[in-house]
Amino acid sequence: MDIHVLAELFMASLYDLAEQQPHSYFFFPVQEIAARIGTENLEQLVQAALTMESRGLVSLASDPFGPLSAMISPDGIWFVENGGETGIIGAYRSNPSAVVASVNKDIPIDIENLPPPLESVEPDRILETPEITGIELLVSYIADAIADDDSLDTAAREDALRDIETVRIQLGRTTKNVSLISVLLDSLSNIPSIRQMIVDLGAAVLDKP
Numbered sequence: 001m002d003i004h005v006l007a008e009l010f011m012a013s014l015y016d017l018a019e020q021q022p023h024s025y026f027f028f029p030v031q032e033i034a035a036r037i038g039t040e041n042l043e044q045l046v047q048a049a050l051t052m053e054s055r056g057l058v059s060l061a062s063d064p065f066g067p068l069s070a071m072i073s074p075d076g077i078w079f080v081e082n083g084g085e086t087g088i089i090g091a092y093r094s095n096p097s098a099v100v101a102s103v104n105k106d107i108p109i110d111i112e113n114l115p116p117p118l119e120s121v122e123p124d125r126i127l128e129t130p131e132i133t134g135i136e137l138l139v140s141y142i143a144d145a146i147a148d149d150d151s152l153d154t155a156a157r158e159d160a161l162r163d164i165e166t167v168r169i170q171l172g173r174t175t176k177n178v179s180l181i182s183v184l185l186d187s188l189s190n191i192p193s194i195r196q197m198i199v200d201l202g203a204a205v206l207d208k209p
Contacts, residue, residue: 001103006039007048008084009099011057012092013037014072015080019175027061027069038100052076081174135204139168142188142197149193163188171205182206 052058057076062068092099146160163184189198
């Protein structure tokens with residue numbers, strides 16, 4: 001498989017792994033990604049990953065006693081969500097088993113019958129006109145209230161701030177981990193100063209009081 005196509009397939013699989021986590025700041029073994037996409041040529045996959053790292057789309061890390069690992073960057077997330085450049089991400093989304101079956105074969109991917117790719121959107125334009133929702137404001141109010149709550153000791157305050165930050169990240173993701181959000185909100189509701197705001201947030205994002 002062409003290394004540029006393989007690199008984008010690597011990105012799509014890495015994105016999917018990150019989507020399963022509370023946030024995207026996780027490293028995943030490159031060998032695990034190789035198994036997910038069916039490649040038998042780990043050396044070529046590492047080279048593909050290096051091309052993505054050179055573009056700032058992933059970060060790679062390794063140690064003398066551990067495997068090479070990769071973490072997707074915010075630019076990498078944007079790249080995958082906007083379909084990449086070669087068409088392989090759309091093909092993988094449309095028919096992952098067919099794409100995986102072709103990884104070790106020198107045959108092109110037929111993408112003629114795939115849905116049209118997402119329209120290209122300038123990332124700078126997105127950054128210039130952010131949309132702030134009521135839920136985002138509520139999350140910010142909760143975080144501020146936690147930071148100002150003198151009844152919490154340092155450890156409890158830091159834990160609560162991490163929890164509400166994880167909730168904020170989850171709410172901004174394409175695929176939300178509703179179970180995780182529910183658990184975190186239940187824990188945060190034990191803090192009297194933010195209990196009502198947590199109830200309001202739960203009603204808004206979980207459709208329950």
